[in-house]
Every structure is written in structure tokens, then in C-alpha cells.
Amino acid sequence: MDLITPDLGLVFWTGLTFIILMFILTKFIWKPIMAAVNKREDNIQDALDMAKKTKAEMEKLQTQNANLLKEARIERDDMIKEAKETSDRMIDSAKGKAKEEADKIVENARVSIEAEKNAAVAELKNQVASISLEIAEKILREELSSDEKQKQLADRFAKDINLN
Amino acid sequence: MLNTAIKALVWTVVMLLSAPVFSSSPEEGEPVDVTEMIMHHIKDAHEWHILTYTDDNDGKQHVSIHLPIILIDNGLKVFSSKRLYHEESPIQITNAEGEKDHYYLNSELGYAVYHETIYKLNENGELDFDEAGHVISAKPYDFSITKHVFTLLFSSVLLIFLLKIAVKTYKRDGMHPPKGLARFIEPIVIFVRDDIARTNIGEAKYEKYMPYLLTAFFFIWINNMLGLVPIFPGGANLTGDISFTLSLAAITLLITVFSGNKHYWGHIFATPGVPFWLLPIMIPVEIVGIFAKPFALMVRLFANITAGHIIILSLTGIIFTFGSAAWAGLSIPMSLFLLILKLLVAFLQAFIFTMLSALFIGGAVAEEH
Numbered sequence: 001m002d003l004i005t006p007d008l009g010l011v012f013w014t015g016l017t018f019i020i021l022m023f024i025l026t027k028f029i030w031k032p033i034m035a036a037v038n039k040r041e042d043n044i045q046d047a048l049d050m051a052k053k054t055k056a057e058m059e060k061l062q063t064q065n066a067n068l069l070k071e072a073r074i075e076r077d078d079m080i081k082e083a084k085e086t087s088d089r090m091i092d093s094a095k096g097k098a099k100e101e102a103d104k105i106v107e108n109a110r111v112s113i114e115a116e117k118n119a120a121v122a123e124l125k126n127q128v129a130s131i132s133l134e135i136a137e138k139i140l141r142e143e144l145s146s147d148e149k150q151k152q153l154a155d156r157f158a159k160d161i162n163l164n
Numbered sequence: 165m166l167n168t169a170i171k172a173l174v175w176t177v178v179m180l181l182s183a184p185v186f187s188s189s190p191e192e193g194e195p196v197d198v199t200e201m202i203m204h205h206i207k208d209a210h211e212w213h214i215l216t217y218t219d220d221n222d223g224k225q226h227v228s229i230h231l232p233i234i235l236i237d238n239g240l241k242v243f244s245s246k247r248l249y250h251e252e253s254p255i256q257i258t259n260a261e262g263e264k265d266h267y268y269l270n271s272e273l274g275y276a277v278y279h280e281t282i283y284k285l286n287e288n289g290e291l292d293f294d295e296a297g298h299v300i301s302a303k304p305y306d307f308s309i310t311k312h313v314f315t316l317l318f319s320s321v322l323l324i325f326l327l328k329i330a331v332k333t334y335k336r337d338g339m340h341p342p343k344g345l346a347r348f349i350e351p352i353v354i355f356v357r358d359d360i361a362r363t364n365i366g367e368a369k370y371e372k373y374m375p376y377l378l379t380a381f382f383f384i385w386i387n388n389m390l391g392l393v394p395i396f397p398g399g400a401n402l403t404g405d406i407s408f409t410l411s412l413a414a415i416t417l418l419i420t421v422f423s424g425n426k427h428y429w430g431h432i433f434a435t436p437g438v439p440f441w442l443l444p445i446m447i448p449v450e451i452v453g454i455f456a457k458p459f460a461l462m463v464r465l466f467a468n469i470t471a472g473h474i475i476i477l478s479l480t481g482i483i484f485t486f487g488s489a490a491w492a493g494l495s496i497p498m499s500l501f502l503l504i505l506k507l508l509v510a511f512l513q514a515f516i517f518t519m520l521s522a523l524f525i526g527g528a529v530a531e532e533h
Contacts, residue, residue: 021323
């Protein structure tokens, strides 16, 4: 029967010892252990979060890089296209100018040739006229060298006049 | 490594099996009272009996540690238990069933001890018995450092010492994985936190109860383990002492009652969904419930540990009951098996006590769903 009868002394000592033990253990054991465990768990959690964040950032950066690359490529293509257009335009305009210049030269040449020709023709005409006069003079001199011949001529003229 | 361990185990078994054969004495001694031996082992005592041997003159010699006796009886009285047990020869009596019994006394101090209870002597210097054989003498308040109180203090110091070693590794590096003893302690601390406190009390409030749960767990466990050590300073049946389990259960009760929120008391005094005319029945039932839960805690730990001690001692007792060392062949392997089982039970009972305490506290602090 006394096996299941609580004993005042032991109840007192157990209560006292347990409460003192609880305070000592809490202060010197549980708190440091729990603090260390929590700190470590927090650190692990932080590290995991950081890894996740870094991964997300990496992905973002990669997408950004890809976008940048794509933009750069588009820009490069644009630049090439523009440059080609510019060069084409330059070639075209150069061609046009050259043709114009050539035309102008040809025209000038033609004009001066024409002028030269006209001058030459005029010169020739003058020459021809003077030569004709000389010839006419010579012929006249010949025709009118004798009285007879003068008479014949006068007759021809007279005939002509009759015809009119 | 494992091979060595297995070899060591086999040799231990062989040695244990052969030991009783070598030590058995051929002459017939007086029969051993096994029940008396068992009860003596599982109960508290004012002196710590370590061994008895037979000296050259065939007299029995007892080797005991004399623990201090502290009484409150018109002031504080402190003396060694040696004065009570060994100064005067014991008084032989015959109890109601006609069996021989005895009590120790010290007339100078005026106290006697009968079945480990201290009584005051009457004017004639003896104890008074009633017809049924019960002592009716007055009792002083007994606050002695008994075998169980000694174990209580010893285990507390041991626990502080061991945990202090474990906690030292944390001070050096709070960031690194646990080292040494902490590697063993920390998983248990985390187990208590995650699987006992968090699960049963809830994320929001568990932290406040961690010191109690951790201390209760480790204290019960170390004492269960010390109880399995067969020699001094182990072997006391502290966790199988009803006074010890009563105290711990009372602390759980107090924590539960003082943590109880509106919802908890509401459930007891105005159980939801119960018609008002049933309340006169419900309220007493609920109040009994408050005490029944820690009562179950108290009885469970007491009964489990005491039963374990009784079984192991009974198995050893078989040898003496039948008076033949050959029975050791049966009883030693079985006690060995039970001792290993008790190693598991030591942990399990500490876990169950803590777990149920957390469950009761959790019930008291739970919010309305």
C-alpha cells in the first residue's frame, strides 16, 4: 500500500529540485542551444532564399541579355541596311551628276562645234564670194577685152531682156 | 567495429551466465524472501544498501551509504541514518499475521523507523501498534535525503554537467553543425521542439512551454536510465516512485490550469452544444477531467517503470526461489532482453509523458476554430 502512497518529503524535494533544475537548464542550456539552432536554421533559410533570389536574378539577366542581343542584332541590321541605302543613293547621285556633267560637256562641245562650223561656213562663204568676185572680175575682164566680145555680151543681155 | 561489439556482447552473456554457477555456495542458507527483496529494491529508503557479504565468522555484514535524515518536529532536526539503524539493536515484533518483523530505533533521538517510515517513540521508548498491526504513533514531517532524493539531486547534477559539456561546443561556433555530445543532444531537442511542442501546442505559443517540456523529457529520461544501472549511484526506482510522478504531473496540471484561455474554461463550464439542464452533470465531469489527465500521467510513468523493475528483479529472483543456479540459464538471458527493452521504454516513457503534457497544454491554449 505504501508503494502508491505519495511521500511528502519526496514530493517536496522533487518539486523544488525540478523547478530549480528547470531554471538552471533554461538559462544555461536550452536558451543557448535553441538560439544556436534557430540561428543556424535562419542562416540555412536565408541561404536558400538567397540562392532562389540569385537564380531568379540570373534568369532575369539572361533574358535581358538575350533581349539586348536581339536588339543589337536588329540595330546592326538596320545600320547595314541604312548604310547600303546611303551608299546606293550616293552612287546614284554620283552617276546622275556625272551624266549631267558629261551631257553638259557634250552639249558645250556640240555648241562650240556648231559655232566653229558656222564660223567656218561663213569664212568659206566669204572666201567663195571673194573668189567668185575675182573669177567674175577675171571673166569680165576676159569678156570685155575686145569690142566684139563686148558687143556679143551686150547682145546676150539684150536677148535676155527681150525674153523678160 | 560491429564484430568487436558482437563479440563483447556474447562474452558478456557468457560471463553473466557462468557467474551464478561459480558463486553458488553448496551449503543451504536461509531461504531468500524474493518479494521482500523486490519491494526493498523498488521502494525508497533512508540508507542506501549496496551489498551484504558473509564475513569470516559467518556474520552478515552490510555495506550501506548512510544518508542524512532531516525532520521537522518542533524545529529542524538533522542526523545521519546510521544513528537510527545501527546504534541500538532492532526491536523484534510479531505482526498481525503472526510473522516476525522488526523496527529500528534510537531512544536518545526519540525516533524509530518501521518499514522506512519514521515515527516518534512514546514515553516508554517504543512504538504503538493497533490490533491490525498498523503503527499509530505520531509521525514527524520527513524531509530526509532518502535514496530517491539523493538520486534526484545526483541526476540533476549529472544532467546539468552533461548538457553543459554539450552546450560548450555551441559557444565556440554557433554556425557550424553540432559536435561531440551536442550531436546527440541536439536532435532530441529538435525532436521535442518539432514533434512534441510545435505539433501539439501550435506554432504561435509553443516557445513559452519549451523549457518545461525539454526539462521534463531529459529529467525523466536520465532517471529512467539511471534506474537501469544496477549499482550505486544508479538503481534507484525514482521514476517509478509515485511521489516523483505526482510532482511532475502536478506541474503539468498547474501549467495547464494557468495557461487555460477563455475557450478552455468555456468548454468546461459551458460546454458548447450541451443543453443548460445537463450542465450540473457536465461541469463535475469536466472538472474531474482536468484532474484525470495528469492523474493518468502520474500512474502511467509510475506503473511502467515500477513494473519493469519488478519483472527484472523477479527474473533474477527465480534463481533464489528455486534455489538452483541452473535457472540462471533462463533468467539471465530474459533479464538481459528485458533490460534492453527497458532502454527503449526509458526513452518511450519520457517521450509519452512530455508528449501528453504538451497535448494537455495545447488543449488549454488552443483558440476557437
